Amino acid sequence: MANISCNDIVKSYGAHPVIEGLDLDIPDHEFVVFLGPSGCGKSTMLRMIAGLEEVTGGRIAIGGTDVTDLPPGERGVAMVFQSYALYPHMSVADNITFGLRRQGASRSEIAPRLKQVAELLGLEKFLDRKPKNLSGGQQQRVAMARAMIKTPQVFLFDEPLSNLDAKLREKLRTEIRKIHMQLKTTTIFVTHDQLEAMTIADRIVLMRDGRIEQMGTPDEIYERPATRFVADFIGTPAMNFVSADIAAGDRLIAHGEGMTLELSRSAFPDLAPGQRVELGLRPARMELCTPDTSNAITGRVVLVENMGAEGQVITEVAGREVSFVTQSFRDLSPGDPVSFTISPDHIHVFDSSTGHSLRRN
Amino acid sequence: MTRKRFVTLTLVPAIGLLATLALVSIAGAVWFAVMNRTLRSPDYDFVGAYNFLRLLRDRRFFNALEISAIWEAVTVAGTLALAVFLAVLIFETVKKPLYRNLICFAFLVPVLLPRVAAAFIWRFLYSPSLGVLNYLCGLVGIGPVEFLADPSLALISVAAVDIWQWGLFFSVILLKLLETLPRDPIEAAMLDNARTWEIHAFVTLPMLRGPLISLALVKAVESLRSFDLIFVMTGGGPGTATETLDLYAYQMGINMGGRISYASAMSLLLLVVTTVAFTIIWKAGKKWAS
Ligand SMILES: Nc1ncnc2c1ncn2[C@@H]1O[C@H](COP(=O)(O)OP(=O)(O)OP(=O)(O)O)[C@@H](O)[C@H]1O
Ligand SMILES: [Mg+2]
Numbered sequence: 001m002a003n004i005s006c007n008d009i010v011k012s013y014g015a016h017p018v019i020e021g022l023d024l025d026i027p028d029h030e031f032v033v034f035l036g037p038s039g040c041g042k043s044t045m046l047r048m049i050a051g052l053e054e055v056t057g058g059r060i061a062i063g064g065t066d067v068t069d070l071p072p073g074e075r076g077v078a079m080v081f082q083s084y085a086l087y088p089h090m091s092v093a094d095n096i097t098f099g100l101r102r103q104g105a106s107r108s109e110i111a112p113r114l115k116q117v118a119e120l121l122g123l124e125k126f127l128d129r130k131p132k133n134l135s136g137g138q139q140q141r142v143a144m145a146r147a148m149i150k151t152p153q154v155f156l157f158d159e160p161l162s163n164l165d166a167k168l169r170e171k172l173r174t175e176i177r178k179i180h181m182q183l184k185t186t187t188i189f190v191t192h193d194q195l196e197a198m199t200i201a202d203r204i205v206l207m208r209d210g211r212i213e214q215m216g217t218p219d220e221i222y223e224r225p226a227t228r229f230v231a232d233f234i235g236t237p238a239m240n241f242v243s244a245d246i247a248a249g250d251r252l253i254a255h256g257e258g259m260t261l262e263l264s265r266s267a268f269p270d271l272a273p274g275q276r277v278e279l280g281l282r283p284a285r286m287e288l289c290t291p292d293t294s295n296a297i298t299g300r301v302v303l304v305e306n307m308g309a310e311g312q313v314i315t316e317v318a319g320r321e322v323s324f325v326t327q328s329f330r331d332l333s334p335g336d337p338v339s340f341t342i343s344p345d346h347i348h349v350f351d352s353s354t355g356h357s358l359r360r361n
Numbered sequence: 362m363t364r365k366r367f368v369t370l371t372l373v374p375a376i377g378l379l380a381t382l383a384l385v386s387i388a389g390a391v392w393f394a395v396m397n398r399t400l401r402s403p404d405y406d407f408v409g410a411y412n413f414l415r416l417l418r419d420r421r422f423f424n425a426l427e428i429s430a431i432w433e434a435v436t437v438a439g440t441l442a443l444a445v446f447l448a449v450l451i452f453e454t455v456k457k458p459l460y461r462n463l464i465c466f467a468f469l470v471p472v473l474l475p476r477v478a479a480a481f482i483w484r485f486l487y488s489p490s491l492g493v494l495n496y497l498c499g500l501v502g503i504g505p506v507e508f509l510a511d512p513s514l515a516l517i518s519v520a521a522v523d524i525w526q527w528g529l530f531f532s533v534i535l536l537k538l539l540e541t542l543p544r545d546p547i548e549a550a551m552l553d554n555a556r557t558w559e560i561h562a563f564v565t566l567p568m569l570r571g572p573l574i575s576l577a578l579v580k581a582v583e584s585l586r587s588f589d590l591i592f593v594m595t596g597g598g599p600g601t602a603t604e605t606l607d608l609y610a611y612q613m614g615i616n617m618g619g620r621i622s623y624a625s626a627m628s629l630l631l632l633v634v635t636t637v638a639f640t641i642i643w644k645a646g647k648k649w650a651s
Contacts, residue, residue, distance in 0.1 A: 078552060
């Protein structure tokens with residue numbers, strides 16, 4: 001087990017830079033998720049840590065040892081691929097033990113470990129089968145067993161669940177989390193599914209265009225997004241963004257796009273009258289209210305989307321769409337006038353030009 | 362039903378034509394084989410199995426059978442070994458697509474040469490007095506080596522030409538096959554501590570088992586037809602050191618004896634032996650590939 005530290009990592013393909021000066025420290029035992037839109041460099045970063053891709057610049061250390069120039073096999077990492085990457089011509093047992101056999105482990109040493117991981121992942125029945133005779137979920141388990149049997153210092157997962165159906169994905173996600181609680185091996189897990197990231201991570205590293213946009217616990221990322229990009233990326237339904245101007249006066253009020261909203265003075269002490277900002281309103285933080293409530297937003301229902309326990313209501317407010325989530329969505333139908341409110345504590349404020357959060361505490 | 366009819370209707374003419382051609386020539390061979398025809402005289406008699414019985418007592422025939430078997434084994438194994446070695450070597454060392462394509466192009470040239478031309482080129486290269494190979498041997502202090510005149514070397518020397526032509530060609534095919542393999546299992550093997558040769562021995566080549574078996578079969582069939590190469594390079598000599606069955610049949614039937622019937626009997630036996638051998642190999646290969 002080991003911490004991972006990446007120092008000023010640069011990666012470019014030809015003249016085209018993909019990662020530009022990325023610094024990252026992952027403490028021992030932590031479960032870190034790389035999250036970000038497609039093409040932001042998550043896989044590239046993971047593959048550089050694994051040694052499958054050379055760095056253009058910078059150093060990578062695992063457990064205090066500089067591994068930048070070591071081949072993949074000597075870094076003490078194990079990786080689970082999105083495509084499972086099983087050896088198609090070998091039985092499940094041979095697939096799992098291939099790495100140990102390459103290290104020259106003896107038969108008597110391999111057998112009990114095979115039994116142990118096969119039990120842990122429920123693969124005892126399949127050991128003699130070929131991968132092509134297994135379902136996707138079973139294949140993914142074999143891939144995980146193959147990674148685990150080596151007792152690596154670091155686990156790397158590159159979108160391991162994205163080829164599975166939603167139900168199985170949830171089940172395996174829980175399993176991965178449980179196994180991590182048991183083994184406590186430092187883990188990096190790549191996904192572009194924000195829900196997956198929120199549920200599984202100790203810490204999320206949110207990436208954008210080869211840079212780290214924000215790093216923090218799921219709660220920090222959700223409650224205190226550092227930029228408009230993070231706020232937009234995290235949470236379903238997606239956050240509403242409203243351009244507004246700060247009004248002069250005792251209370252901190254923002255006007256814009258048919259709304260007048262009070263903001264929290266303690267969270268945004270630096271806002272000055274006349275300043276142009278962008279407000280972020282999470283649909284899940286809003287609730288139905290009467291039109292005279294403070295911070296009420298009034299509009300007309302356009303569409304109601306049933307999500308089971310809750311419903312997303314899409315409304316039109318002063319010519320633009322704003323959505324919110326409520327449990328009493330069944331009383332609403334398109335065309336109805338509707339009012340909803342959000343507490344000042346839950347309004348996010350971003351600089352309208354840089355996109356940085358203006359929250360100070 | 363209509364599909365079945367369509368398949369039948371389209372296949373029957375072609376198969377019929379091929380079958381007729383094959384059957385007519387086989388029937389002709391059988392007809393000759395039970396007679397005692399020679400090119401020298403127009404008379405002939407029915408002799409039954411006499412030619413076949415004589416074959417079984419013909420030492421030179423069994424020598425030719427042995428040479429043919431060795432020829433098959435050496436050329437097929439040699440071609441595949443060279444192809445695998447070169448394909449893996451290029452796959453691991455040459456990463457630039459341009460250089461790879463140039464190498465592939467160069468490797469395709471030998472097989473494009475007419476075999477007779479290749480045979481003449483190599484006869485010259487092998488020449489004891491003028492050949493480049495003997496010049497090189499001279500530099501390291503051996504030789505002159507009689508590549509084609511030494512009975513113990515001649516067959517291997519001719520086989521080397523065949524392997525040169527086909528091994529390079531097959532290495533291009535194998536390289537392209539290696540390039541089509543998914544990267545992930547190879548990378549997984551790298552993470553699994555496999556050395557480069559282990560990755561190929563345990564992962565990529567087993568994944569290419571099916572194509573490799575097909576290539577071996579193609580080469581085995583092709584090796585049966587190397588009359589022209591051997592004929593030009595050694596003519597079966599020295600002595601009978603490179604005399605394969607087809608060369609012997611040619612010598613008996615056309616060149617020396619003109620004993621058409623005897624040669625026909627030999628060809629028929631060759632047909633039976635190869636059919637049986639290939640059926641067994643094919644079955645075994647299919648079982649192994651699955
Ligand atoms: N071999 C390569 N040559 C050139 N560019 C590449 C290569 N591999 C990746 N890239 C580029 O690097 C960038 C990052 O790719 P990467 O695969 O890391 O993205 P990702 O974050 O994993 O995306 P996804 O979520 O779609 O898997 C992309 O813009 C991609 O086009
Ligand atoms: Mg990726």
